[in-house]
Amino acid sequence: MTDEPQDEGTGTLFEAPPLAEQERMVEAVLFASSEPVTSADLEARMPHGSDAAQAVEILQKRYEGRGVRVVCVGEAWAIRTAPDLGFLMQKETVETRKLSRAAIETLAIVAYHQPCTRAEIEEIRGVSVSRGTIDQLLEMEWIRLGRRRMTPGRPVTFVVTPQFLDHFGLENARDLPGLKELRAAGLLENRPPPGTMPLGEGRDDSEDEDQTELFEEE
Numbered sequence: 001m002t003d004e005p006q007d008e009g010t011g012t013l014f015e016a017p018p019l020a021e022q023e024r025m026v027e028a029v030l031f032a033s034s035e036p037v038t039s040a041d042l043e044a045r046m047p048h049g050s051d052a053a054q055a056v057e058i059l060q061k062r063y064e065g066r067g068v069r070v071v072c073v074g075e076a077w078a079i080r081t082a083p084d085l086g087f088l089m090q091k092e093t094v095e096t097r098k099l100s101r102a103a104i105e106t107l108a109i110v111a112y113h114q115p116c117t118r119a120e121i122e123e124i125r126g127v128s129v130s131r132g133t134i135d136q137l138l139e140m141e142w143i144r145l146g147r148r149r150m151t152p153g154r155p156v157t158f159v160v161t162p163q164f165l166d167h168f169g170l171e172n173a174r175d176l177p178g179l180k181e182l183r184a185a186g187l188l189e190n191r192p193p194p195g196t197m198p199l200g201e202g203r204d205d206s207e208d209e210d211q212t213e214l215f216e217e218e
Contacts, residue, residue, distance in 0.1 A: 016049030019058065026055045027079075036076030036166060072171050074162040083169060102133045107142060111164070111176055115146040115157035134158075142167070 016022070025046050029037060042052035056077055060070040063079075071080050081089055099107070106129055109121050122129050137143045142164040146157035160173055170176065 016051070017047055019051070019055060022046060022050050022052070022055040023059050023062070025050070026052060026059055026077075030059075030070065030077060030079045033078070036073040036078040036162060038076045042077075071169075073166045074172065076162060078166065080166075080169070086169075099136070100133070102130065103136055106133050107137055107160075107164075110137075110143050110158045111160050111173060114159040114173060117149060117155040117157050119155060121158075 017025075026042055029042060029045060039052045039056065042056070043050055046052060056070065063070050067082055067085055068079050069082050071078055105125055106121055109124050110116060113120065113124065116124075118129055118134070134143075138145075140163075141161055143158050144161050146159040148154040148156050164170075165172065
């Protein structure tokens, strides 16, 4: 039997480190991680009794107004460049992978209508979606499989991923820009409503292969 003192409140042999030290630990993990880290993962790495959520909150306030910020990505945390300084990273963040027009449209439909099935994507686009289009977005980890619908055939649904949110600097899908913002940014043409001119009228995915790519390789 040992005479080592125990913490009366927690029953542990050692007290949790000071909150300031926990903040430093969280900062070190987030700074070194290329992917967002959840509060649960942070606590698993920190000494027993640590409060990762509180440490993140303090760290987030400390970085307010700085060149980088502590941001929430889905249910995880990451250190990212301040949005107004993103132009400084333009050369470093150019995406070299290419997306066909079919993939762009499919991704947009999933983002704005998730969770949605393949049949629903095809109904909105007005054209069938090729397996290659879905596979490309899955391989890029911008969409993933969601829950199956409780309808005949139990079709699988698709939803966007934390990687998609992180790439576009979004906390969740509700932060996606509306039609007015897209048009103001020049990312959406002033076309007639979908009911008057179907998105995919008179074409299918095979015709998209020769379309101008969204991302061009340098």
